Amino acid sequence: MENRVENELDEWLTRERRFQKLFSFSLDNNRAFLREKLRYYRTLQAKYRARAGPKEQLTLRMMRQEQRAIEKQLYPNLWVRLGYKVLLDIIGTSSGKEQKRYTANIRDLQESFRKLGFPDIPLDKQQLADRQKMTVPVSYEVGENKRMAFELQLKQGDKGQFYLEGYTAALHETGAGSGVKKQYFQVDRENNINTRQAYNLLSGRPVVQGNGENRHWMQLDFNDRDPHGNYRVKRFYPGYGFDLEKKLRELPLKELRTPEERRKLIKALHNGEQKEVTLIQGYKQQRIILEANPRFKSLNLYNGKGEKISLAQALNGKISKRTRLKKGKRLGKGRPGKDRFLVKRR
Template identity: 35%
Template sequence: MEQFSNRVEREMLEFKAREERMGILFPSDDVKDSPLLSEKVKHFAYLLSKFKATENPDELYLLKRIQIEKEKLEKVLYPNRFVHLLRKTFHILTAEDRHSASFQKKSLKSREKLFDAVQSAGFKIPREKMLQELESGRDRFTVLVSNYENEKEHMDHQLLFVKDISGGYSFEGFKTSLHYESSSESFREHFFGNVPTSYNTREAYHLLSGRAVEKDGSYIQLDLNDRNAEGSYRIKEFRSDYGFDLKNAIERLPLKDKNADKIDELEKALRNGEAVTAVLEVKEREYSFTLTANPQFKTVDIYDGNLKKINLSALRGRNIKNEKQKTGAAKKNVRQKNKRAVRIQ
């Protein structure tokens, strides 16, 4: 995509393109009509105010040309010499001040909204870096951010910003790659757009790790075996009417700590997509496992220290079997001791 270093030229071309589109939609409009010429004069005044502090030679030259064109249009709009001079000495000056103040206010509000959106998504970008990109005037730009989740995983983010028709910028979302230090070729990548649902960096990490995250009453999960044409994963959504009751699934677990507050903390963490460590009691023995929510199968998954999935029923069965084996071995030892005792006698 072509990028202009001359910001004034960019905005002039955008205005011209907008005029041409309006001409197609409203072919009966006469560009010489006073209301349309007035809007053009206002736009020229806006550009003169917006870029009056520029030091770019090309922009300065174009601003001079805009000033000349603006004066020509004003003579057409106000042919009476007295009215024209009066307006030029009074009304135009105050109008330009209003345009300048209005632009500064809108620009500041738009930028603060943009900074808030970026921070809400969990990104810490130096304000100076963002301002530098915003001042570039490009149609779109990306900001790169990287961070380590732990000693084995790191994430690379590409934040996308797009210029809208008013000249302001919006935060469209971010493309995130989850990399594993154990393999230079092993990574997962997905674009998290802000429409219809916005995401933050923590949610992106959990989703790329294969876990489900609750958003607006539904559970969202990425299908890591299915990608779309853009290379992002297909999204699986499990709405409330799907029937997954996380609280009930947790209550079925043989948790050692059944304190109500602890249960609520566990439920909240699982809803957020966390992998939570918890202690389970099976046949009077304690096991430390990692738990994750599995809305598709309406359960809570259990993993051991090697991230191997554990079947709770099988675990209980193995313990029963182990107890029987221990009991049988104990009885055998008693019989052998009795035999040896008889032999000694």
């Protein structure tokens, strides 16, 4: 295992030789230089004391002897030297508490980032020091011609700790339909929009937000903006009359066979996803893409090319309004646990 302490001491010696060439006076008795050297040694002690290997521990012990020699040179009086050490202990304790506070704050911030779907974002004490607000940029590709760019807004609270106040999400599209759609999302304890939902909203699809009685669909109106430049939000509460599960039951979907598959499908649609599903047509199956459309109390259907289609087109025939099946067909019960099948009417 390499000796990290020795490597850093070598860096200091390189710096010391360079200074010796630059200045005519001797560094051995220069108080400013000796204080800086002592400060550098203390930093190394604090950095490696708790995680030093056997070779590094020996180097640290040798370094402490040189520290004591420099302290005697700087402060020959015993009482002054003792006072100096007491002062260092007080400063070290205060500095340690501050470092722990910043470390805990950074850990909390990174956890809040992860909950919203952001990747690991490196932060350090220097970034948070002496600021009341700061912006952290994040960007990644979401498709061949699509990129999501985020600006995380951090704000300092009354107790000095930073928290995630909100973020601006921007969807950049190139090629056909190129442009940028941007929206600010507030972060609070209950109703947060994660990164995937933000992408779906900026793509024009609705998502479900809120809990209990406040649970509702929301969708961005790209034809209207508020005074801050954000798109206005259309909200559709339960009283509006859109029942997603009822609409799904009207379709002969393979994904509705088991409770687990049904829950996964509903969750995806609630998050604004376009979900690929299987239509059962007798002994044939056809893949289509679904998305929720609460505004018109319906479901949008797309073929494999991404073209919007009707249910009749999806089933390749005229649909009976009562059964949603092709005319001349009816549902057979089939065996328990098996798919139901279509038989000709007599």
